[in-house]
Amino acid sequence: MRLPVTAPTSRRHFLTAATGLVVAGLLPRHRAFGRPSEFYQGPLVGETKSPFAPNAYIRIAPSRVAGDSGITLILPNVEMGQGIYTGAVTLIAEELEVEPDQVNLEAAPPDDAYVAADMGTQATGGSTSTIFEWTTLRQAGAAARLMLVQAAAGQWGCPVSDCTTRQGQVFHTPSGRSIAYADLAADAAKLSPPKDIPLKTAKDWTLIGRSRHRLDSRAKVEGQPLFGIDIRVPDMKHATVAACPVMGGTVGGIDRDAALRTPGVHAVLMIDNAVCVVADHYWAAKKGLDALAVTWNEGTNASVDTQRIYRELHDGLSEPKPVVAKSTSDATAAMARAATRYEATYQQPLLAHSPMEPVNCAIHIRPDGADVWVGTQVPMWARDSVADIAGLPKNRVQLHCQYIGGGFGRRLEYEYVTQAAQFAKQVPYPLKIVWSREEDLTLDRFRPAYVDHVRAGLDARGRIESMEFRVIGPAVVARWEPAGLSPDGFDEDLAAAISITPYTWPASRLDYVRREAPGVVTAWWRGVGGTRGLFVVESFIDELALRAGADPVAYRRELIREQPRARVVLDLAAEKSGWGTPLPKGHGRGVAVQFLFGSYLGTVIEVDMTEPAQVRIVHVTVAVDCGQPVNPDQIRAQIEGGMIFGLGTALFNEITLSNGRVQEDNFNLWRIMRMNEAPPVDIHIVASTETPGGIGETGTAAAAPALANAIAAASGRRLRTLPLLPGLESA
Amino acid sequence: MLTVRINDTDYQTDVTPDTPLLWVLRDVLGLTGTKFGCGIAECGACTVHVDGKAVRACSLPVGLLNGRPVTTIEGIGSDPLGQAVQMAWMEIDVVQCGYCQPGQIMSAIALLRDNPHPTDADIDAAMSGNICRCGTYLRIRQAIHNAAGLIT
Numbered sequence: 001m002r003l004p005v006t007a008p009t010s011r012r013h014f015l016t017a018a019t020g021l022v023v024a025g026l027l028p029r030h031r032a033f034g035r036p037s038e039f040y041q042g043p044l045v046g047e048t049k050s051p052f053a054p055n056a057y058i059r060i061a062p063s064r065v066a067g068d069s070g071i072t073l074i075l076p077n078v079e080m081g082q083g084i085y086t087g088a089v090t091l092i093a094e095e096l097e098v099e100p101d102q103v104n105l106e107a108a109p110p111d112d113a114y115v116a117a118d119m120g121t122q123a124t125g126g127s128t129s130t131i132f133e134w135t136t137l138r139q140a141g142a143a144a145r146l147m148l149v150q151a152a153a154g155q156w157g158c159p160v161s162d163c164t165t166r167q168g169q170v171f172h173t174p175s176g177r178s179i180a181y182a183d184l185a186a187d188a189a190k191l192s193p194p195k196d197i198p199l200k201t202a203k204d205w206t207l208i209g210r211s212r213h214r215l216d217s218r219a220k221v222e223g224q225p226l227f228g229i230d231i232r233v234p235d236m237k238h239a240t241v242a243a244c245p246v247m248g249g250t251v252g253g254i255d256r257d258a259a260l261r262t263p264g265v266h267a268v269l270m271i272d273n274a275v276c277v278v279a280d281h282y283w284a285a286k287k288g289l290d291a292l293a294v295t296w297n298e299g300t301n302a303s304v305d306t307q308r309i310y311r312e313l314h315d316g317l318s319e320p321k322p323v324v325a326k327s328t329s330d331a332t333a334a335m336a337r338a339a340t341r342y343e344a345t346y347q348q349p350l351l352a353h354s355p356m357e358p359v360n361c362a363i364h365i366r367p368d369g370a371d372v373w374v375g376t377q378v379p380m381w382a383r384d385s386v387a388d389i390a391g392l393p394k395n396r397v398q399l400h401c402q403y404i405g406g407g408f409g410r411r412l413e414y415e416y417v418t419q420a421a422q423f424a425k426q427v428p429y430p431l432k433i434v435w436s437r438e439e440d441l442t443l444d445r446f447r448p449a450y451v452d453h454v455r456a457g458l459d460a461r462g463r464i465e466s467m468e469f470r471v472i473g474p475a476v477v478a479r480w481e482p483a484g485l486s487p488d489g490f491d492e493d494l495a496a497a498i499s500i501t502p503y504t505w506p507a508s509r510l511d512y513v514r515r516e517a518p519g520v521v522t523a524w525w526r527g528v529g530g531t532r533g534l535f536v537v538e539s540f541i542d543e544l545a546l547r548a549g550a551d552p553v554a555y556r557r558e559l560i561r562e563q564p565r566a567r568v569v570l571d572l573a574a575e576k577s578g579w580g581t582p583l584p585k586g587h588g589r590g591v592a593v594q595f596l597f598g599s600y601l602g603t604v605i606e607v608d609m610t611e612p613a614q615v616r617i618v619h620v621t622v623a624v625d626c627g628q629p630v631n632p633d634q635i636r637a638q639i640e641g642g643m644i645f646g647l648g649t650a651l652f653n654e655i656t657l658s659n660g661r662v663q664e665d666n667f668n669l670w671r672i673m674r675m676n677e678a679p680p681v682d683i684h685i686v687a688s689t690e691t692p693g694g695i696g697e698t699g700t701a702a703a704a705p706a707l708a709n710a711i712a713a714a715s716g717r718r719l720r721t722l723p724l725l726p727g728l729e730s731a
Numbered sequence: 732m733l734t735v736r737i738n739d740t741d742y743q744t745d746v747t748p749d750t751p752l753l754w755v756l757r758d759v760l761g762l763t764g765t766k767f768g769c770g771i772a773e774c775g776a777c778t779v780h781v782d783g784k785a786v787r788a789c790s791l792p793v794g795l796l797n798g799r800p801v802t803t804i805e806g807i808g809s810d811p812l813g814q815a816v817q818m819a820w821m822e823i824d825v826v827q828c829g830y831c832q833p834g835q836i837m838s839a840i841a842l843l844r845d846n847p848h849p850t851d852a853d854i855d856a857a858m859s860g861n862i863c864r865c866g867t868y869l870r871i872r873q874a875i876h877n878a879a880g881l882i883t
Contacts, residue, residue: 643866
């Protein structure tokens with residue numbers, strides 16, 4: 001492998017860049033990586049008007065330029081670091097019989113064809129992508145291949161059984177002749193898609209199940225313009241915004257003069273709740289914004305503080321009429337007859353997403369149409385919002401999906417696209433709006449704060465007879481997709497780790513008290529209900545184990561005896577971590593086991609607590625059964641990263657409000673785990689042929705409970721409130 | 732007009748001298764490989780080299796460069812050490828979202844230039860100013876060791 005020498009920047013480049021004539025879409029087209037939708041501006045050179053497009057994921061041009069296979073794969077889910085472009089290409093290429101580096105890639109446009117049934121819209125989230133793609137994309141590849149073979153057999157006048165395929169060609173076995181797929185495209189396009197689509201069996205796979213390099217590595221290490229924030233289009237101006245720092249507030253008034261006198265500033269725009277300064281570059285826009293005199297009507301949320309949010313959640317503990325979300329018929333009786341009962345209350349904070357790429361949107365609204373270049377996990381909703389604001393039909397809005405510089409749920413929201421459209425429709429030129437980090441953090445849509453109460457009814461020998469769970473907090477789904485709320489008002493996401501669990505509760509009840517947080521908008525965040533619920537359940541199980549004088553691994557093993565896949569990962573994590581072997585003084589190990597997103601994880605964390613009020617994470621061991629691995633190295637990458645994401649959050653992070661304003665406004669106050677704090681993470685993948693589960697959020701979910709349990713083991717201190725570090729410091 | 736030397740090429744720009752180098756690179760020159768992360772030198776996403784040293788471009792007014800040469804991620808591939816580090820990154824697939832990685836790579840190259848065979852502690856000390864939200868630190872550390880092994 002040899003890195004190409006980056007083209008030297010020329011004087012001409014500078015001149016053209018300064019006048020806005022350098023357009024990302026006119027850069028050389030990349031193979032197998034790049035910014036798919038940005039590059040696709042109509043058919044490729046040499047691509048005719050009727051390519052072979054047997055489904056929404058594959059397009060093969062009947063003729064093509066030299067060196068190009070003519071094969072384009074359209075990727076249904078957005079790439080935000082989770083490696084899904086590489087995964088999707090693997091699945092299609094396996095069945096289509098092409099090499100991953102042979103194909104051109106495009107991000108799917110907003111289109112009904114890419115709506116996964118259980119998401120309700122075209123969405124990338126909830127660790128569902130591989131689960132969705134596993135069957136869909138393999139069938140897409142296989143169907144196309146069958147049609148290409150049929151076309152070849154037609155040309156050769158031979159039975160299809162004489163034909164084989166590999167590397168984008170059909171081979172005539174008896175004669176050794178071959179035809180490239182592109183040269184069969186015109187004939188294949190005339191055929192009907194097959195009804196019966198047999199898939200390869202595992203023994204014939206050449207791609208699935210093997211660690212493969214990411215297709216986007218080179219572009220990313222070279223700093224190529226991939227992300228929404230990197231977009232440059234002709235005549236584009238740069239802008240930054242300030243919205244009312246109190247959620248729900250509006251602009252009272254502005255004095256534009258000083259801002260407009262700032263060198264490089266072109267315009268000051270206003271909408272109901274925000275202002276926008278347009279300039280030659282971001283810095284001029286920011287200086288203009290700093291100079292802009294704005295008064296805000298802060299509204300009723302101006303008195304909200306964090307204590308009020310927690311108080312309202314804790315009040316829910318005494319709510320007499322909760323929503324009974326799940327209950328076995330004997331739950332009440334079993335709790336009543338218990339010999340002893342044990343209960344605990346847990347509290348979790350508001351959390352920001354804070355991906356490294358601040359929120360941004362490039363947009364051009366014209367009388368007859370609009371273009372939007374943006375990283376979004378919900379492209380149809382984002383496009384529809386622009387159409388609505390611009391007063392355009394949806395088919396006049398072209399949304400170009402960009403690589404996302406970290407999602408974690410932030411871009412399942414599209415309010416920043418709506419805001420950008422509101423500003424952009426006031427100006428004739430393309431606008432790239434970039435939020436400051438302060439805007440990104442304080443006006444994020446936050447993971448809710450929650451209070452949970454758990455009670456166990458135990459028999460005379462200390463065994464669980466019944467479990468009662470109460471969840472108190474917002475129902476994110478009620479805002480995000482109201483149809484997702486159950487008729488009696490329950491958000492099923494909140495059942496994760498409680499009723500979807502490897503544990504078999506003899507009797508159980510889950511009730512819910514909905515308490516929407518004042519002063520903030522709440523949203524999905526990495527691990528969603530699993531991250532939230534697993535901290536509660538795995539902390540509580542640990543408490544029960546310690547109370548019973550039992551070993552936490554042995555105690556769990558008994559409770560999951562009916563779940564062999566869960567037992568395997570628990571036992572493997574215990575074995576690989578040296579569970580039960582002696583530790584230095586002040587060290588401790590904590591364990592968690594989970595079934596979330598269709599995958600099983602066993603996690604053991606070792607901590608060192610010899611320093612007062614401090615915890616050093618010594619080591620993390622994870623055993624995972626996520627079904628059939630597609631790309632083992634990327635499974636490891638997601639668990640490594642997700643674990644570090646979760647550990648930093650569990651230790652440090654809490655969004656607080658004072659006078660309705662979020663206080664943590666940059667990385668000096670919003671602490672992210674850094675390299676010197678990141679522990680080694682050993683990952684052991686269990687061989688499996690089960691249907692793949694999701695993986696991108698599993699490590700994050702495991703982090704807080706395994707860490708809290710390790711702290712309890714090392715120090716005897718049970719911390720039931722996140723984040724953990726303030727709890728240690730308040731000792 | 733200010734003259735700035737970026738990746739061995741001189742450019743003239745009429746931005747005000749207080750404009751951070753980051754925005755000259757990204758918005759004026761179109762060199763968008765250097766990333767905006769925080770604007771207060773807390774995250775390292777905007778790391779470039781000035782006179783070969785790692786510097787946070789978001790907090791360096793362009794008027795203070797005084798002719799010192801700047802190297803960005805777009806230019807580092809022509810440097811043998813830069814190539815070695817980029818290759819090490821690719822060989823173990825360090826990147827996830829990739830947004831912070833140009834800054835990580837520029838910090839790593841500056842480290843290896845001063846200290847061709849760093850220990851874990853050396854790496855942690857040099858790299859803890861660079862945030863990766865995806866949590867790729869373990870692979871970054873490994874890639875730096877691997878790159879060090881390529882240096883003769």
